[in-house]
Amino acid sequence: MYHKITSCRACGLGKAQIPTLKQSVAAGPQSGDTSLLPVFDLGLQPLANDFVQAGEEQSGFAPLKVMLCPRCNMAQLSVVVRPDILYRHYSYVTSPSQTMRDHFQTLVDMIPLASHKPRLLEIGSNDGRFLDFLQNEKGWQVCGIDPAKNLCETAHRRGLKVYCDFFGADAAARIQEFEPEIIMARHVFCHCPDWKDFVRGLEILSPPETLICIEVPYVADLLSKGEFDTVYHEHLSYFSIKPMSHLLMETSLRLHKVVPLSIHGGALLVMLRHRDSQTSPDKSVSQYLNAEDFGHEAWRKFSTDSFRKIGALRHFVDTAVQNGKRVVGYGASAKSTVWINACGFTRNQISFITDTTPEKLYRNSPGTNIPIVDEGALLRELPDYAVCFAWNYIDEILQKEKAYLDRGGKFIVPHPDIKVLP
Numbered sequence: 177m178y179h180k181i182t183s184c185r186a187c188g189l190g191k192a193q194i195p196t197l198k199q200s201v202a203a204g205p206q207s208g209d210t211s212l213l214p215v216f217d218l219g220l221q222p223l224a225n226d227f228v229q230a231g232e233e234q235s236g237f238a239p240l241k242v243m244l245c246p247r248c249n250m251a252q253l254s255v256v257v258r259p260d261i262l263y264r265h266y267s268y269v270t271s272p273s274q275t276m277r278d279h280f281q282t283l284v285d286m287i288p289l290a291s292h293k294p295r296l297l298e299i300g301s302n303d304g305r306f307l308d309f310l311q312n313e314k315g316w317q318v319c320g321i322d323p324a325k326n327l328c329e330t331a332h333r334r335g336l337k338v339y340c341d342f343f344g345a346d347a348a349a350r351i352q353e354f355e356p357e358i359i360m361a362r363h364v365f366c367h368c369p370d371w372k373d374f375v376r377g378l379e380i381l382s383p384p385e386t387l388i389c390i391e392v393p394y395v396a397d398l399l400s401k402g403e404f405d406t407v408y409h410e411h412l413s414y415f416s417i418k419p420m421s422h423l424l425m426e427t428s429l430r431l432h433k434v435v436p437l438s439i440h441g442g443a444l445l446v447m448l449r450h451r452d453s454q455t456s457p458d459k460s461v462s463q464y465l466n467a468e469d470f471g472h473e474a475w476r477k478f479s480t481d482s483f484r485k486i487g488a489l490r491h492f493v494d495t496a497v498q499n500g501k502r503v504v505g506y507g508a509s510a511k512s513t514v515w516i517n518a519c520g521f522t523r524n525q526i527s528f529i530t531d532t533t534p535e536k537l538y539r540n541s542p543g544t545n546i547p548i549v550d551e552g553a554l555l556r557e558l559p560d561y562a563v564c565f566a567w568n569y570i571d572e573i574l575q576k577e578k579a580y581l582d583r584g585g586k587f588i589v590p591h592p593d594i595k596v597l598p
């Protein structure tokens with residue numbers, strides 16, 4: 177189901193091979209550690225989006241442990257779950273919201289254009305929403321690549337040219353004829369197990385003036401906001417700039433510019449260019465490199481805080497149930513799977529979870545016997561407490577569920593620190 181990772185995806189530490197002279201010089205004095213160090217460990221966990229019907233077999237459990245590279249500070253999971261298992265029921269589609277449209281425009285505004293109708297390749301083009309925006313509203317020439325067949329079919333129906341494949345050196349060779357001037361990869365890089373192959377693919381497609389834009393969640397946000405519930409098997413890497421500079425060291429690409437983004441609770445747009453590009457690197461690159469400090473101490477604090485929060489929710493729910501209260505969950509997010517399994521909840525504590533997604537209904541919360549039901553159950557059953565596992569939407573949910581609150585219902589919001597509303 178999964179294989180173990182023993183070497184750093186960015187700088188190669190832990191591989192039998194000796195680092196190159198260039199890598200050794202860049203790394204500075206060695207700490208003496210030659211293997212990855214565990215910094216956050218949730219034990220064996222189910223796959224966060226493995227929603228199966230009662231009686232149907234689950235994909236299984238895999239270790240959920242973050243390892244830190246003592247040389248370049250890269251943080252990555254200790255295992256890679258086989259992609260065909262992980263993405264079997266892949267159902268994430270780009271949000272059609274106004275926030276996302278505004279974000280698309282922000283990205284367009286950030287890209288310096290060499291021509292009026294630039295050619296853009298999107299890696300991980302999902303259902304083609306971004307490409308559709310560029311092709312039909314901006315008049316750009318676009319092409320995409322995504323491994324999910326159902327999503328490619330949607331993109332094809334939108335009239336887009338999309339290859340159905342995982343991106344890497346082999347796929348890049350097939351796309352080469354498109355000759356992209358801009359390559360965009362939004363929220364795919366940290367799902368990718370083999371960064372070297374990914375970068376080889378980028379190199380194949382990048383003559384000197386190609387601009388590569390990689391949008392990724394930033395580990396600074398994960399650590400400072402304590403969002404441990406976004407650590408799950410799909411997220412193989414926890415990105416920062418220093419490991420990226422190590423990764424690119426032996427390649428024809430270099431960091432060009434780093435821009436902070438507000439989307440998805442905080443992300444980065446990392447721009448790369450060919451070493452022979454005429455455009456000089458932006459000062460943001462050295463600013464990020466100098467400021468970053470995501471080593472052992474930052475992760476130790478993150479781990480301690482996370483287990484404190486897990487303990488606080490478990491204590492609250494256990495006490496409520498012992499006092500005869502009924503507790504349910506609200507929102508069967510991937511985050512809910514992490515919380516529920518970290519707390520060890522079963523149906524004895526959380527009677528059910530409501531969710532609006534038709535594909536999740538009448539299935540069980542992964543790793544448990546807790547059923548997922550329609551959102552109307554909240555008013556029908558009037559539980560004493562609903563743990564809001566879609567805490568990122570809490571304001572919208574409080575508005576929407578006024579009738580539940582008016583009848584005495586309460587929401588438990590587990591993040592950033594447990595609170596009961598109203």
Ligand code: TYD
Nearest residue numbers: 507508509510511530531532533566569573
């Ligand atoms: P989402 O925030 O996309 O997070 P994740 O990436 O962790 O899965 O998931 C939110 C889930 O909550 C999704 O399954 C839909 C559900 N939901 C509701 O059931 N009701 C609501 O009012 C909202 C906003 C979300």
